Amino acid sequence: MFELSFDLAPFAVKARLFLIPTPIASDTVLQTLPASVLEVVPTIRFFLVENIRTARRFLASLKQNIPIDDLTFVEIGKHSDPTVVLTQYKSWVEAGTTIGLMSEAGCPAIADPGNVWVQWAHQWGAEVLPLVGPSSLMLALMGSGLHGQCFAFHGYLPIDTQARVQKLKWLExxxxxxxxxxxFIETPFRNQTLWKDLLQHCHKNTWLSIAANLTAPDQLISTYRIGQWHQKNFAPPKVPCVFLLMS
Amino acid sequence: MFELSFDLAPFAVKARLFLIPTPIASDTVLQTLPASVLEVVPTIRFFLVENIRTARRFLASLKQNIPIDDLTFVEIGKHSDPTVVLTQYKSWVEAGTTIGLMSEAGCPAIADPGNVWVQWAHQWGAEVLPLVGPSSLMLALMGSGLHGQCFAFHGYLPIDTQARVQKLKWLExxxxxxxxxxxFIETPFRNQTLWKDLLQHCHKNTWLSIAANLTAPDQLISTYRIGQWHQKNFAPPKVPCVFLLMS
Structure with a gap:
């Protein structure tokens, strides 16, 4: 989090930052985004985006005749210089601009570092407006059948085997x-390694749920105890997965 | 969680359980639910619902000419007998029925006890299909600007003052x-008591965010450090709120 003194002079026109969800599976824009997204997004001309190419493709997929070549995009991905982004972003806020924030897939600022830019909006006194859209974490939790009144998301587990196994035991x-x-989540090509660790190191009574390729036609959601999974010949597909554990 | 032996004979036709999100603010059905909900729900005739009256009102609000009087509802709220629900529910699954699960507001099985019924679907081998809709927790987290790569939801805090303050310190x-x-969340009429405790007992550098009446026209999302909140003359409104804390 950047540090900043709190009381800035209020700007003449209050800027607005819309947090725009994007689909989590291909060709599901109209199935997974509500009308409010289709109405609001075409009114926005300035965007903070994780990746410009993905952002343009998303805007075209809305089929709302958005003049994409007239829009201004600033990339906030890991190759961007935060001070350059911040200078541009601040000038937009000062001018009372309506800005959109988008990540590669799903809800921005969740499971990605985009929250920093939302935090700035609050400190500058801009209005923050999150829009409804697909969250793989919420769909996975709903679909798992595991406890939904108390839960925690941990992002990626450590890559190092020993550290990962230790983390799994701590999670349990x-x-x-x-x-x-x-x-927790994993890079698709490591799903099967994680799965082996889960089956090998978790207690047989622990519940383990997998939610793979959510919202896609081949989506898979399945929940069993570790001991039950042992009896099945299952390996997770190399697609985006959410893993859920409850002991 | 009910206990049940794992391997049941597969049913002739695979039942499907759709997890149906409902709006979290009045009159926002068309703004917050994607087309998939409007398409799927009118095809369902059997429902597990937290409250029948709310469920009927929701179905009418979809304006899809659903023959509401021909539908079958089973209430799963706290006044229902779980064994009665289970018997009815199991007979639907055995018959390969398409079933809908709905809670009072938002995503079913999150921040409510509905997950038990999803768990049964998995054990019976039914297909579980969560639909996209508004989650006050995700909207609050996106909108807060607080860390979205690692987070935990705790439901309601203890009512007893001493236990609540202890919990706040533990959360910090x-x-x-x-x-x-x-x-965490609170019953609307206790929002202001919780707020006082937060301001009194949390460290002045701790970030505190409030997200009130999400998706409603008077929605409010604001994030400051406790020390900054001290300088403001703010009391949370007596409406549904999500509170977020990061130290």
Missing amino acids: KQSAALHQTQL | KQSAALHQTQL
């Missing part, structure tokens, strides 16, 4: 102690 | 130790 303990469903 | 510690945003 946390889950039992707090009656908390534990959610 | 957890947040610092795990770099984890802490989310």
Whole structure:
């Protein structure tokens, strides 16, 4: 989080930052985004985006005759210089602009570092307006059948085997102690390694749920105890997955 | 969680359980639900619902000419007998029925006990299909600007003052130790008591965010450090709020 003194002079016109969800599976714009997204997005001319090419493709897919070549995009991805982004972003806020924030897929500022830019909006006194859209974490939690009144999301687990196994054991303990469903994700090509670790190192009574390729035609959501999974000949597909554990 | 032996004979036709989100603010059906909900729901005749009156009102609000009087509803709210619900529900699954699960507001099985019924669907081998819709938790997290790569939801905090203050201090510690945003909710008439406790007992550098009446025209999302909140003359409105804390 950048540090900034709190009381800035209020700007003449209050800027607005719309947080725009994008689809999590191909060709699902109209199935997974509500009308408010289709109405609001075509009115926005200035965008903070994780990736310009993805952003343009998304805007075209809305089929709202958005003049894409007239829009201004600033990339906030990992190759961008935060001070350059910030200078541009601040000038937009000062001018009372309506700005859109988008990530590669799903809800911006969740499971990605976009929250920093939302935080700035609050500090500058801009209005922050999140829009409804697909969240793989919420769909996975709903679909898992695991406890939804207390849960935690941890992002990616460590790549190092020993550290990952340690984390899994810690997640199992946390889950039992707090009656908390534990959610985490993995890079698709490592799904099967993670799965082996889960089956090998978690207790046979622990519940394990997998939600793969959510909102796609081949979506798969399945929940069993570790001991039940042992009896199945299952390996997770190399697609985006959410894993959920409850002990 | 009910206990049940795992391997049941597969049913002739695979039943499907759709998890149906409902609006979280009045008159926002068309703004917050995607087309898939409007298409799928009118095809369902059997519903597990938290409250029948709310469910009927929701179905009417879709304006899809649903023959509401021909539908079958089973209430799963706190006054229902779980064994009665289970018997009815199981007979639907055995018959390969398409079933809808709905809670009072938002995503079913999140921040409510509906997950038990999803868990049964998995054990019976039914297909579980969560639909996209508004989640006050995700909208609040996106809108807060607080860390979205590691977060936890805790439901309601204890009613007892001493226990609540203890929990707040624990949340603050957890947040610092795990770099984890802490989310919790409160009954609207207790919002102001909780707010006073937060301002009195949390560290002045801790970030506190409030997201009130999300998706409604008077929605309010604001994030400051506790020390900044002290300088403001703010009391939360007596409406549904999500509170977020990060230290």
